[in-house]
Amino acid sequence: MxxxxxxxxxxxxxxxxxxxxxxxxxxxxxxxxxxxxxxxxxxxxxxxxxxxxxxxxxxxxxxxxxxxxxxxxxxxxxxxxxxxxxxxxxxxxxxxxxxxxxxxxxxxxxxxxxxxxxxxxxxxxLYKDRAVSLASSQLLILQDKYLISINEFPTAVKQPESAVSLAFNSMFVSLRCCGVNNVTDAAASGSWQKSNRTWYNRGNLTVPATCCPLVDHADTTQLLVELRWDFLPEMLRSFSCPVSGDGMKTLPCVEALLAFVNQYSLWILVGCVAFAAAQLLVITxxxxxxxxxxxxxxxx
Known part of the structure; x- marks a missing residue:
């Protein structure tokens, strides 16, 4: 040999x-x-x-x-x-x-x-735009059917919507966005409107609390990893934002996701090419x- x-x-x-x-x-x-x-x-x-x-x-x-x-x-x-x-x-x-x-x-x-x-x-x-449109429509359906207020997370055992709603609220926080296609469609969600929207004796929520900006350098680990959403009020830049809607985020989540992908598109492309090259090398x-x-x- x-x-x-x-x-x-x-x-x-x-x-x-x-x-x-x-x-x-x-x-x-x-x-x-x-x-x-x-x-x-x-x-x-x-x-x-x-x-x-x-x-x-x-x-x-x-x-x-x-x-x-x-x-x-x-x-x-x-x-x-x-x-x-x-x-x-x-x-x-x-x-x-x-x-x-x-x-x-x-x-x-x-x-x-x-x-x-x-x-x-x-x-x-070839079908990027069509795929984005299809994904947006499906996310809108899920948002309208399953999004609930974070007030109900502590008693989420009684809510079949909790798992999907957790994903949406986590997305609103991590991507600093609100809504699927525009910043108003989250507040228009049927399931969210029916959920408990009281906000610390300040009135009812007019927008999801996760649609409001957090203070600079907020430790989102408590929210996204430890799932302690009771810490959210003290992290908000404006405590009245969830009730008034003033200062809420203006970036829709589909745009935020596309921006995130575009930001790392070069590295994604390099990774895909490297993986394909490794496969070609193995075949050779x-x-x-x-x-x-x-x-x-x-x-x-």
Whole structure:
């Protein structure tokens, strides 16, 4: 076996082992999500400190309807991890056993994945505006149906809308935006209008509290990570903003998301190109190894 073949084999083993470890990590994360749904809901504050109350029994059934979201995410991770692990297994065993059969299968699968990624990139470029429009319309539907006031987060166990509403309010804070397409559509949400909108004896909320700017250098970890939304009032730049609407954010969230993507578009593009180049390199080294294997080598 020449130096070139040894190099090809070593590079192939390194890449396949990396992908194998990533696949196993995704598989483990997916399995953990599937078996730890109750713990996840505790973390999301969907089951609060009153979980021991006898009234919780009726609510657990409602919560179980939301677990489909977690189960779906877990199943996707399991599938992605399993597929990645199996594909990597073909590459590892093919390189170790010097099996043409396994190496050709591995190169073929990687080639199909690379082709799919290129096709997806082309479709994204061709249908970007249409995809943004479709995503905006779907977000508007979710906002109108599930957005609730942060006043109801502490008793979110009684609200099937809580998980989606948490995502919306987190987006309003992290992206410093309000509403999907304009700053008024959040306050026009049907579910938000029906939720508890009292604001510390100052009147009713006219806009979501998360649509108001925070003080400079506010520690949003308490909101976004620890999910302590009771800290929000003291973080607001203007305590009266949620009632009056004065000084509320003016940037719609779709525009904020696009701006965020555009800000990091170069790095995203570099990452995608680097990943595609790595796949192409793997395919090249795989076929180099296939060609180097003698014809009388068993197919392992």
């Amino acid at each position: 020449g130096c070139g073949v040894k190099l090809a084999r070593a590079v192939l083993l390194i890449f396949t082992l990396i992908f194998l470890l990533i696949g196993l990590a995704l598989l483990g994360a997916g399995i953990w999500m599937l078996v730890s749904q109750d713990r996840l809901f505790n973390v999301l504050n969907l089951i609060n400190e009153h979980a021991g109350n006898s009234e919780i029994g009726d609510e657990l059934e409602r919560i179980s309807q939301q677990k489909g979201v977690v189960a779906t995410a877990g199943a996707i991770l399991v599938a992605a991890g399993a597929i990645s692990a199996v594909i990597s297994f073909f590459g590892c065993m093919g390189a170790i056993k010097q099996s043409k059969f396994l190496l050709i299968i591995y190169a073929g699968i990687i080639g199909l994945l690379l082709g799919g990624q290129i096709a997806a990139a082309v479709l994204v470029m 080294f795989t076929f180099c190894l296939v060609c180097a294997i003698s014809d009388d080598k068993k197919y392992g």
